[in-house]
Amino acid sequence: MTQVSNRSDPGSASPPGGPALTALTALAPALWGTTYLVTTEFLPPGHPLASGVIRALPAGLVLLAATRTPPRGAWLWRSLVLGTLNIGALFALLFAAAYRLPGGVAATLFAIQPLLVVGLAFLLLGERPTRWRLGWGLAGAAGVGLIVLQGRVSVDPWGVLAGIAAAASMACGLVLTKRWGLPRGAGPAAFAGWQLTAGGLVLLPLALALEGLPPAPDPAAIGGYAWLAIPGALLTYPLWFRGLGRMPVVAVSFLPLLSPVVAALLGLLFLGESLTPWQCLGFALALAAIAAAQLTPGAARALIRLPSPRKGA
Incomplete structure (x- = not known):
């Protein structure tokens, strides 16, 4: 497979691939939103890194076995870098922020990620930031803040740092993925398998050193781990990288x-x-x-412009 162009048509009403591609790509973060409920209600407490390993590593190995396409050449180290940013470091930092910050403060911090992508896309891809997406980036962060921040909030500075670092890790991973493109001869499933495997292997020694082995899972925990590993990783990450390869990186962010x-x-x-x-x-x-991030200002105005009534109607 050839590398995907990093440029998009600035006048298009939607990203290349249209609404169907956007909807399939959006399915991934929508399913990732179930992680909070599954973790708190079904998984044993005190082992977030082990949960990350169980989520990432088996899914990555299954994808590697199914696609039979191992990374080669420069993609050996690129996969390690992207797997660390998109999977390993991201999972570790998100769990650290979730354990140190109350309620949805971590989610609110993570909502700055589109703004970070705008800046990195300008530096690494030459995509100039627009007032349209900068404004909607601020609006999205404010919206998430209104959803998850409730009552009095106490802030742990290390938790805040972990939340910001998680947003930066994913932003760097998104932009580098777009810069390097999909590897020649490998599809999104193989690409996801490389990164899930690398991210799981990065997390594994940290989990063993800091948490030890998790307790034997009960049926609820088995179901929770299966949900995180199959819909939460095996099925969603190929969709995510497929969309990232075809859509503008800021829109995906x-x-x-x-x-x-x-x-x-x-x-x-x-x-x-x-x-x-x-x-x-x-x-x-x-x-x-x-x-709004999927549209240009002109396309948005065209969508909301009502047709003028015909005479005699």
Whole structure:
């Protein structure tokens, strides 16, 4: 497979591939939003790094076995770099932030990721930031903040640092993935397998050194681990990298805002949580930012422009 161009048509109404590709790519962060509920309700506490290993490494090995396409040449070290940024470091930092920060503060910090991607895309890809996407990036972060920040919030500075570092790790991984493109001769499934395997192997020694072996799983934990490994990694990461290869990187960077939105909805449906009017406004802002980031200002105006009524109608 040839490398995918990093440029997109600035006048297009949607990313290359159209709404269907956007919807399939968005399915990945939407399913990742279930991680919060699964982790807190089904998995044993105190082993977040081990959970990351169980989520990433088996899925990566299955994809490697299914595609029979190992990395070669420069992709040996590139896969390690991308697997660390997109999987290993990301999982470790996200769990560290979640354990140190209350409620959804970690998710709010992670919502700055589209803004980081805008800056990195300018530096590494030559994509000039637009006021349109900068503005919607701020709106999306504000929307996520309204969804997840409730009541009095105490802030752990190390947790804040971990949350910002997690956003930076994924932003770097997204932009480098776009810069290097999909490797020749390998599809999205093989590409995902390389990174999941590398990320799991990076996490494994940390998990053993810092946490030890997790306890023997009960049926609920087995189901939780299976959910994180199969829908949460094996099925979603090929979709994610397929979309990233074909869509503008800044547009893709807004889609992870779906994760805290889905997490909040699951809390509403299954944990008896309720939504305030401010949270409803946050949902509207976050979803509007995700949708608007897929369009140019001209395309957005064209979509909302009503046709003039015909005479005699």
